[in-house]
Amino acid sequence: MLRFDIPPVNANVARLEAFITFSFCVIALLGFPYLLPVLALMGFIRGFFGHYKCPSHRLFTKIMTAMNIAGKKENAGAKMFANKLLFIAATVASVLFFMGIDLWKVPTSILVVFSTLEWAFSFCVACWSYGYWYKLFPPQ
Template sequence: MKLSFLCPVSDQQINAPVARFNALFTLLILLLFFYIHNLFLIVFLAIDFALRANDMSEYSPLALLSRFIVKSFGIKPKMQNAGPKLFAAKIGYFLCILIIVLGIFRLYTAALVSAGILGLFSFLEAAFGFCMACYIYPHIYKLTYKEPFKE
């Protein structure tokens, strides 16, 4: 089995345009963070990612806004497996916590680099629908489980 095709699978479906708007709003908040350097923006993102990562997107402010926009503009739903998006939300949550910790310890350059990585992932999803989580997951899976895949 090739690792590059391994991706988390869920029995749930997610609307891809909603996920892309979530990524767009994440990117916009990160751009604002780059401009004003306020960690409360990252705390907001961490809470939002935590809600989405724990399958509680009905309480996520960004997901609510994204669903409202998709519905208001009549964008047709395009359903896809929710597994990669849940995993991506966990990565986003981890990166937000990392940014907050680095900011608290005044390691601003490292915090901005971490925010840049999150921003890049968000940009790729928002602009191209490219989910980096599917490319990261196989490597984490390989490190986590004892029996590695043969390529």
């Protein structure tokens, strides 16, 4: 379902955010998983309140717009769905890590794969599944 009640996001800003997610997850897998709650917080803000409530998104948008590399505008509904999934995965990974369970690496590795697809190939798996879901089950 397209969201017209919130401002659209710039494609390259979303890709930069996916690269940051990728970087944080790789750093976590290399031995510093204390950054995972930061991802959960960013996913929570962007997913439930909108991208323009997130300070990092506003900063990246301002910088990339000034450099004229922000990219085309995209509907924010699917990107908000993707960030809700980021929030869930990063929260699960954080809880598992702080409980001392090594399974925190599973959601972190999944985030590495999905965020790589977004920043490297501009293919958002969560956005695709979001659109596919609403094709199968349109809102009543």
